[in-house]
Amino acid sequence: KDSFALLDILMQLKEKAPVSFSLHAVHLDQNQPNFPVETIRRYLSEKNISYDIIDEDTYSIVKRVIPEGKTMCGLCSRLRRGILYRYAIEHGVTRIALGHHSDDMMETLFLNMFHGGQLKSMPPKLLSDDRKNIVIRPLAYCREKDIARFAEMRQYPIIPCNLCGSQQHLQRQSIKAMLAEWEKSNPGRIASIFRSLTCVAPSQLADRALFDFQGLEEKSIQPAIKWLPEKGDAINSGSHASPSNISL
Secondary structure (H helix, E strand, C coil): CHHHHHHHHHHHHHHHCCCCCCCCEEEEECCCCCCCHHHHHHHHHHCCCCEEEEECCHHHHHHHHCCCCCCCHHHHHHHHHHHHHHHHHHCCCCCEECCCCHHHHHHHHHHHHHHHCCCCCCCCEEECCCCCCEEECCCCCCCHHHHHHHHHHHCCCCCCCCCCCCHHHCHHHHHHHHHHHHHHHCCCHHHHHHHHHCCCCHHHCCCCCCCCHHHHHHHHCCCCCCCCCCCCCCCCCCCCCCHHHCCC
16 A cells, blocks of 8 residues: 555656656566466556566565574565665666655664664665665655555555565564554654654764764863953953853
């Protein structure tokens, strides 16, 4: 639903935006069993959308590498990203638009905290590590529930994302359930969490690469008052010193 909604919105934006841009849809067929790729092909053709469907059997690779019962999504995602990056470079694509929304960003934040020991999410705009691709997430400030309602209204041919059978093992599902419970018991908490992603205070965290804590000691030994009156100056003469001469 997210990718369909993103494509729909970008198509409408293309007609009204004050800037000119071309739009090309790309779907990666990873050869998952029973994946209805023809459904996507038919939808894109009926909408007269320029598109490519890339056939890459990453499913077999993931099944061979990942032990039975383990989550395949991490490796699957990395392979998919690499293929899309390569495609973008080969075809001169200047922006890769992905359908991640604010719920994805918050879930990723907690996944990295709980399982990776990092305060890290996914940004609305990203320069790839090799500095060859720019990724944008136009739905970054949209809630998943709003996208779901929009998708239902537009009647997209939604395809389940758990055809590989790995979805039930995802740690992301437990994070999603946790956030849903918070939303139910504490309305407004989810919005507050998302706002925190846009208002980071490095000096109140503990990452020395983001804030110069050592430098605080050097600053602390500087005199609080740099100006002292000399004998016979304004104080002795009974006049008042100009505030501009005093540094606190």
